[in-house]
Amino acid sequence: MHPPAKATDIMSAPDFPLQAASNPYVAALADSGTTGLLEQLDRELVGLAPVKQRIRDIAALLLVDKLRAERGLVAGPPSLHMCFTGNPGTGKTTVALRMAAILHRLGYVRKGHLVAVTRDDLVGQYIGHTAPKTKEVLKKAMGGVLFIDEAYYLYRPENERDYGQEAIEILLQVMENQRDDLVVILAGYRDRMERFFQSNPGMSSRIAHHVDFPDYGIDELAHIAALMLETMHYRFDDEAARVFTDYLVRRRAQPHFANARSVRNALDRARLRHASRLVHDPQAESDEASLTTLRAADLLASRVFSRTTATEAPSC
Numbered sequence: 001m002h003p004p005a006k007a008t009d010i011m012s013a014p015d016f017p018l019q020a021a022s023n024p025y026v027a028a029l030a031d032s033g034t035t036g037l038l039e040q041l042d043r044e045l046v047g048l049a050p051v052k053q054r055i056r057d058i059a060a061l062l063l064v065d066k067l068r069a070e071r072g073l074v075a076g077p078p079s080l081h082m083c084f085t086g087n088p089g090t091g092k093t094t095v096a097l098r099m100a101a102i103l104h105r106l107g108y109v110r111k112g113h114l115v116a117v118t119r120d121d122l123v124g125q126y127i128g129h130t131a132p133k134t135k136e137v138l139k140k141a142m143g144g145v146l147f148i149d150e151a152y153y154l155y156r157p158e159n160e161r162d163y164g165q166e167a168i169e170i171l172l173q174v175m176e177n178q179r180d181d182l183v184v185i186l187a188g189y190r191d192r193m194e195r196f197f198q199s200n201p202g203m204s205s206r207i208a209h210h211v212d213f214p215d216y217g218i219d220e221l222a223h224i225a226a227l228m229l230e231t232m233h234y235r236f237d238d239e240a241a242r243v244f245t246d247y248l249v250r251r252r253a254q255p256h257f258a259n260a261r262s263v264r265n266a267l268d269r270a271r272l273r274h275a276s277r278l279v280h281d282p283q284a285e286s287d288e289a290s291l292t293t294l295r296a297a298d299l300l301a302s303r304v305f306s307r308t309t310a311t312e313a314p315s316c
Contacts (some may be wrong), residue, residue: 025063033105034059041098045091046227047220054211055095055102062106079208080108080183081175083197085190086213089259092187093147095211100145103183110143110181117146119153122167130163134170142181151186152196168200175206216259221248225263229294234271239296250304266302273298 029035038056045052065078080103084092097114104112117137124130138146148154154164175184186193186203190212197204216224222245229235236244247266251257258265274294278284299305 025060025067028067029059029063032063034063034102037098037101037105041095044094044098046223047216048091048095048213051091051095051211051213054209055099058099058209059102059106062103062108066106066108077180078108079206080179081207082183082185082209082211083193083207084185084187084211084213085193087189087215087257087259089261089263090213090215091260092213093149095213096145096147096185096187099185100183103145109145109183113141113144115141115144115146116149118149119164119167122148122171123154123162123164125163127163130166131170134167138170138174138182142178145183145185147185147187150188150192152188152192155196155199157199168203172202172206218245218248218252221252221259221263224260225267228264228267232267232271234267234274234292234294236294237296240294240299243296243299247299247302247304254304266299269302270294270298273301 026035029038038052038059041052041055062078062080065075068074082099084096086092093116096116100109100112100114103109115137121137122130122134124133154168156162156164171184174182184206186196186207188196197207222241225244225248244266248263251262251266271294277295277298278290284290
């Protein structure tokens, strides 16, 4: 006899849609369209099981809070501001997009759009420039989600003429006073975000959900590459597939590795070498197999396979 399923097990089980008939909460998620968004997130992103489960948990909390409010069981409006931490290329922006849609489907934001910005979009270069820039961005984001990547760059205490603190103060005010019409997601490296929160306790106190995005493993990166190649109508031959796994091991050990972003860059360069090989090979065929198949030579030309050390510049 199997033990009773936990709430999170029901949410993540393969037969999740079949539970709707007996579970009113699962049915409510499905009716809102949230289930479809969660399934889309599963399809879009390889791995990231802890992240996906955390998003399911947040969706469940928001649903239950909404149902409680409908029955007058109000515990106060939920705090929805979030922080996504992790290295580049781990899917933070994609998850933020889906989170905006989930918030909209569950009735927590009016529009469900995402406005993605960095420090340059918020902070001015002279006195009187920062406030209008920040307010213009906030105006565009109202009714949806404001995603601030590398948010720690807003705070530069070493520069007394820096205007980032002004942008932070405006953000804090809006995050508190208009939290029913705007959700802010801060993103960046985990250690830098921790230092940012230590220096800005007012910002830290407004963040309800912290989601950490782990790096991808080699098998997951290879899977991501296969999906990208399929989308671009390319494929590896057998030898190229083995070489690419070796490439991932070597590139991952070098500086500035950016997970899925680095995989896409590697494939783009392989496509470049593939095209050059076809154009300069007098015996090249123009059939579909030649046009779509990447060979080992298209990868081995990368500087990753030359004798470099981990302290040198990142390879291509």
